[in-house]
Structures are given as C-alpha cells and as structure tokens.
Amino acid sequence: MELHNRDVIERLIKSGCKDPQDFTWLSQLRFVFDPDEGNFGICRVQQTNYILPYSYEYQGNNGRLVVTPLTDRCVLTLLTAMALHRGGNPLGPAGTGKTETVKDLAKNLAQYCVVVNCSDGMDYKSVGRIFSGLCQSGCWGCFDEFNRIKIEVISVVAM
Numbered sequence: 447m448e449l450h451n452r453d454v455i456e457r458l459i460k461s462g463c464k465d466p467q468d469f470t471w472l473s474q475l476r477f478v479f480d481p482d483e484g485n486f487g488i489c490r491v492q493q494t495n496y497i498l499p500y501s502y503e504y505q506g507n508n509g510r511l512v513v514t515p516l517t518d519r520c521v522l523t524l525l526t527a528m529a530l531h532r533g534g535n536p537l538g539p540a541g542t543g544k545t546e547t548v549k550d551l552a553k554n555l556a557q558y559c560v561v562v563n564c565s566d567g568m569d570y571k572s573v574g575r576i577f578s579g580l581c582q583s584g585c586w587g588c589f590d591e592f593n594r595i596k597i598e599v600i601s602v603v604a605m
Contacts, residue, residue, distance in 0.1 A: 450513040469494075473522055475554060491555055493522065496529035501556040511543070511550035520547050521554075548588045558585035564594050570602040577603075 454474060461470045472494050481487040489500035511517065524534040536544035545561060552559035562576055573595070580587045595603075 447510060447513065453515075473518075475521060475525075493525045494529075496525050498528070498555070501558075503556045503558050505553045505556060505558075510553075511546050513550075517543070517547055517550075520544075521551050524548070524551060545588055545590050548586070552586050552588075558583070559588055560585055561588045561590055564589050564591045566594050566596055568595050568599060570599050573599060573603050 458470055461468070463470045465471075474493065476492045477500065478490050478492055479487055480490065489502075490497050491500055520536055524536075527534045534548070536547060538544055549559050549561065560580065576587065
C-alpha cells in the first residue's frame, strides 16, 4: 500500500493536480468523515461522482492486495457500474487477480463479499438459493468461473 500511495502522489504531481475537481484526484478512492452527520458522524467512500456510506463490517486482520494501475482502473470501473446500478464483470485470463480485486474492493468498503466457485453441476435452484441469501444478507456476491454454469441454467436465472 505504501508503494501504491507513493505512485498516486507522483501521478498527482506529474499531472499538475491542483484543484479538488481534477479527474486525477476524483478517480482516487477516498474516505471522508463527516462529523456533523448523525450522532457520532459518518464515514463515506467517494470515487469520481459516486458517494456511498462506509459499511463498518469487520473483515478481520488479513492481508491486502498489491495495488497496481490496472487494479485502480478495475476499481474505478466497478464503482462507476455500481453508481449506475449495474454489476461488474472483470474479464481476463485465469490467475490475473479478478476475484482478488473484487474481494479487496469489498474489504476497502467494509462490505462482506461471498465468493462462489461456479461449476456445471449448479442448477437453477442452487443459484436461486445463493441469490436469495445474498439479497437477505445484503452482501456482495462474486461468481468465479460463471461461464461454467450451463446455458439453460443461466437462461432461467436471467428470467
């Protein structure tokens, strides 16, 4: 994280960012505390034009992801999709960190994320139970290898 923070500062300086409305600054994931909101104040997470509340979900004291410029771009894209009430589908070769990036974004937002390893043995009932649990708990779902699910099941789920 220290190296990433150093790189961000260098990027802000090189781009000549002097205004809080510069896209270089707005595209950074920022945590803002508003002490006047509620009884004890509230923490908000901001990136570009999207503001969402910090979830305060304890994630444990585990490791963090090494953040690269590609990770930053992926996070920017996922949060922009969330601002538009859409989902995200990181695409790329196996082993490039797509699932880990989603999990790290959830951890940054203190949002619980459930990773589901999909297989061709999943039917519409099992996928329905997973969606039901995600809706009831309010957590994120990350469906790893979603393309392994049979097309007939995806068709029913899409309905």
